[in-house]
Amino acid sequence: MTKTIFEIEELITNRIKEIQNIVADDPYRLHYHLMPQIGLLNDPNGFAYFNGCYHIFYQWNPFETKHGIKYWGHYISDDLVHWKEAPIALAPDQWYDKNGCYSGSAVVHDNKLYLFYTGNVMDDDGNRESYQCLAVSEDGLEFHKRGPIIHVPEGYTPHFRDPKVFCEAGKWYMVVGAQTTEGKGEVVLYTSTDLDNWTFHGPLAGSGRNGLGDFGYMWECPDVFRLDGQDILIICPQGLEPRGYEFNNIFHSGYFSGKVDYEQVTFEHGRFTELDRGFDFYAPQTMIDDRGRRLMVGWMGNAEEGESIHPTTRYEWIHTLTLPRHLEWKDGKLLQNPVEELQCLRENEIEYMDVPIDGDKISLPNVQGNVLELEITIKELDATSFSFTLGENNEITYDKLKKTFSLKRLNLADENNYEKRSCVLNELNTIRLFKDTSSVEIFINNGEEVFSARIFDYPADPNIHFSANGNVSLDIKKWSLKKLNAFNTNHVNHTIGI
Ligand code: FRU
Secondary structure, three states: OOOOOOHHHHHHHHHHHHHHHHHHHHOOOOOOOOOOEEEEEEEEEEEEEEEEEEEEEEEEEEEOOOOOOOOEEEEEEEHHHHHHHHEEEEEOOOOOOOEEEEEEEEEEEEEEEEEEEEEEOOOOOOOOOEEEEEEEOOOOOOOEEEEEEEEEEOOOOOOOOEEEEEOOOOEEEEEEEEEEEEOOOEEEEEOOOOOOOOOOEEEEOOOOOOOOOOOOOEEEEEEEEEOOOOEEEEEEEEOOOOOEEEEEOOOOOOOEEEEEEEEOOOOEOOOOHHHHHOOOOOEEEEEEEOOEEEEEEEEOOOOOHHHHHHHHHOEEEEEOOOOOOOEEEEEEEEEEOOHHHHHHHHHEEEEEEEEOOOOEEOOOOOOEEEOEEEEEEEEEEEEEEEEEOOOEEEEEEOOOOOEEEEEEEEEOOOOOOOOEEEEOOOOEEEEEEEOOOOEEEEOOOOOOEEEEEEOOOOOOOOOOOOEEEEEEEEEEEEEEEOOOOOEEEEOOOOOOOO
């Protein structure tokens, strides 16, 4: 028999009590990123601003470090930096979501928080059904399920999921990630006047549409928004082959920009651009906050990529979300920068001006640590290449001849080898880097390119070694970053919990 949310919460609380000491012993527990208390986290869900607080939910399997039956975990913050853990928001306790409350989104309407998610149902023979479902909350803590509001339309397989709801010119829209019965990835559009009743309008974009060639067998986690006069569709296509520096991870996450005509259900768009050039980034979600900023959070991970050999699984947890990023549109590009609120984490500022790098490996007093923020301004780059290390096994390189920026890390699957991700970069002006115990996020040229990756080499050489083939001059600022570690102690009170 299906368990009630109260029984499920009790099971999770007991499981947390049972293994929290194991989790806490992991030197790779992050200091200022959102992680699951135990178990597996994947996509961010329901990112919203409600009653003066930011809410972020996440796909959570509290009972295993594998994908499986998913719940919606929940964190709340008033500054995007300090998060408090709220009670589990959605549990798979109904016939229409019994094999997982899959990804979705949130909107605020009539002082209530509306969650839209995919109910995943599997039968004994492994056949899938999916339902787009609604749950509503008045206080942002306790959610009342209203059940399925959308069934899979004709022409699509049950790989139909991840509803993202948004308001455009006073009207409600929903985009859903889909697979056609011919096995093509698409994103489809719905409209509504009341958030309960939805009308299907067919595909907005997809593989083989709008001038695209073959572009994957499934599109997951769509998001559509307007930014400085551009319509942007973020999408995670599955089934793209690697092409040069692009599409080298197993699944990809990127955007199209152009013009959506909501009446005609058309989207004239340009090429697909990957959002992040590192190893670990997928399923991002955006929201607009009370200051009018378009903010984005992603999953710093990717399904099926080394998850079973991830070092943190020995400590009964896996994966993290990225730092929240502020999106802007400038000169035909989406810029991504860490939200300014993160500056409150800074401590012990160190600054060096006009540092000459003109040969092998120099390190600077106090420019070191496992958890830090680094701001580098490149004053002069008269060198064929410029590199610096992060720990013993990771290296960041700008190759001025090839015009590429790369991140190299130890290959988890083969510790005698390295792996590399690169992107084309015509010039290098600035680098802003956030290192946590087992992650790095690198923002290049004020957010023109971003690399996110998990890196595991503890205890590492904490010194950063700079080197150049030629003459380079840098201004460097470095901060230590506070350890928040709030997640096991800072609970939000709730009415339905134990
Ligand atoms: C993306 C995804 C979504 C799905 C969820 C399940 O990572 O596969 O399409 O809703 O994860 O956890």
